[in-house]
Amino acid sequence: MSVLTELAERLQDSQIGDAIAESRYLFPIFEGTHLLSLSFSVGLIILTDLRLMGLILRHVPVTEVLRQLRPYALGGFVVVFLSGGLVFWSEAATVMASPLWTIKMVLVALGGLNALYFELVIAKRADLDGNPEVLPRSVKCAGLASMSIWMLVIICGRLLAYIPRWGG
Amino acid sequence: MGVALRDIVVRIQHTALSHAVSESNHLVIAGLQVLHVFGFLLLLASLTLMSLRLLGLVLTEHTVPRVVREPARLMRAGLTLAVTSGVLIFLSGPEHYYDNGAFDVKMLLLLAALTVQATLYRRVAAAEHASPILARATATVSLLLWFGVGIAGRAIGFV
Numbered sequence: 001m002s003v004l005t006e007l008a009e010r011l012q013d014s015q016i017g018d019a020i021a022e023s024r025y026l027f028p029i030f031e032g033t034h035l036l037s038l039s040f041s042v043g044l045i046i047l048t049d050l051r052l053m054g055l056i057l058r059h060v061p062v063t064e065v066l067r068q069l070r071p072y073a074l075g076g077f078v079v080v081f082l083s084g085g086l087v088f089w090s091e092a093a094t095v096m097a098s099p100l101w102t103i104k105m106v107l108v109a110l111g112g113l114n115a116l117y118f119e120l121v122i123a124k125r126a127d128l129d130g131n132p133e134v135l136p137r138s139v140k141c142a143g144l145a146s147m148s149i150w151m152l153v154i155i156c157g158r159l160l161a162y163i164p165r166w167g168g
Numbered sequence: 169m170g171v172a173l174r175d176i177v178v179r180i181q182h183t184a185l186s187h188a189v190s191e192s193n194h195l196v197i198a199g200l201q202v203l204h205v206f207g208f209l210l211l212l213a214s215l216t217l218m219s220l221r222l223l224g225l226v227l228t229e230h231t232v233p234r235v236v237r238e239p240a241r242l243m244r245a246g247l248t249l250a251v252t253s254g255v256l257i258f259l260s261g262p263e264h265y266y267d268n269g270a271f272d273v274k275m276l277l278l279l280a281a282l283t284v285q286a287t288l289y290r291r292v293a294a295a296e297h298a299s300p301i302l303a304r305a306t307a308t309v310s311l312l313l314w315f316g317v318g319i320a321g322r323a324i325g326f327v
Binding site (some may be wrong): 027028031036038039040043044046047050057059065069072151155158162163 | 194201205209214216225226229230234238239242315319323326
C-alpha cells in the first residue's frame with residue numbers, strides 16, 4: 001500500500017497534476033464531464049439491465065437493444081475513464097486515502113468482469129433471439145447484478161468527498 | 169423583484185424545515201446528494217435513449233411512441249427524485265444557493281428544459297410519424313438544455 005501511496009503522491013505533485021488542480025477551469029470541466037458522461041455509460045447500461053430483467057422494452061429483442069446501445073455506452077465509458085483519469089491525476093493521493101476509492105475501483109472491475117461474462121458466456125448460451133417476452137433466469141440475474149454494481153459505484157463516487165479517510 | 173425574491177429566500181431560511189436540514193448530520197446532506205445524482209442520471213439516461221430514437225440512431229425498426237413509453241416514465245421518476253432531493257438540499261442553505269450565480273443559470277435552464285419537455289417533446293414523442301427534421305431538432309434542443317442543467321448544477325460547487 002505504501003508503494004502505491006508514494007506513486008499517488010508523485011502523480012498528484014507532478015506538473016500536470018498540479019496544473020489541473022490549480023486551474024480555475026480544468027478541474028471543474030473534467031469533473032463535470034466525468035459526471036455527465038455517466039448518463040451515456042452507466043445510464044445506458046442500467047437501461048439495458050432493465051431490459052435484461054424484462055422490466056422495459058419487452059417488445060424489443062434483447063440482442064437488438066444490446067447491439068444498438070453498445071456503441072453509445074462504450075463511447076460514454078471512454079469519456080468517463082479519460083475524464084476520471086484526469087481528475088485522479090490531480091488528486092490521486094487525496095482520494096486514495098478514502099476507503100470508498102478502493103471499494104469503487106473493485107466494483108468497477110467487477111462491473112467490467114460481469115459485462116464480459118455476460119457477453120462471452122451467458123449471452124452465447126442463452127436463446128436471446130427467441131420470444132423477446134421470455135428470458136432465462138441467468139440473463140435476468142446478470143442484469144440485476146450489473147445494475148446493483150453500477151449503482152454502488154455511483155454511490156461510492158459521490159460520497160468520496162464526504163468520507164475522505166479510513167475511519168473518518 | 170430581486171429584492172422581493174430575496175426576502176422570500178430569507179424567510180424560507182428561517183422555517184423549521186430549513187433549520188432541520190441545515191443542522192442535520194453532514195451524512196444526511198451526503199445522502200441527499202447521492203439521491204440527487206441518481207435522480208438526475210436516471211432522467212438524463214432515459215432522455216438520452218428517447219432522443220437517440222428521435223434522432224433516428226437506435227431502434228428505428230420500432231415506432232417512436234412504443235420506444236419512448238417506458239423511458240418517459242423513468243424520466244419522470246428521475247425528475248421527481250432529483251427535484252425532491254434538490255429542494256431539501258436547497259433548504260440546507262437557501263441564501264447560499266440564492267447568491268450563487270450558477271444556481272440562477274441552473275434554474276433558468278431547468279425552466280426552459282421543462283417547458284420544452286411538456287410541450288414540443290411530448291407532442292413529437294407521441295406522434296407515430298413526426299417529421300424527421302422536427303424530431304431531430306426537438307431531441308437536440310432538449311439534450312442541450314438538460315445537459316446544460318447538469319453543467320450549471322456541477323458549476324454551483326465551483327463558483
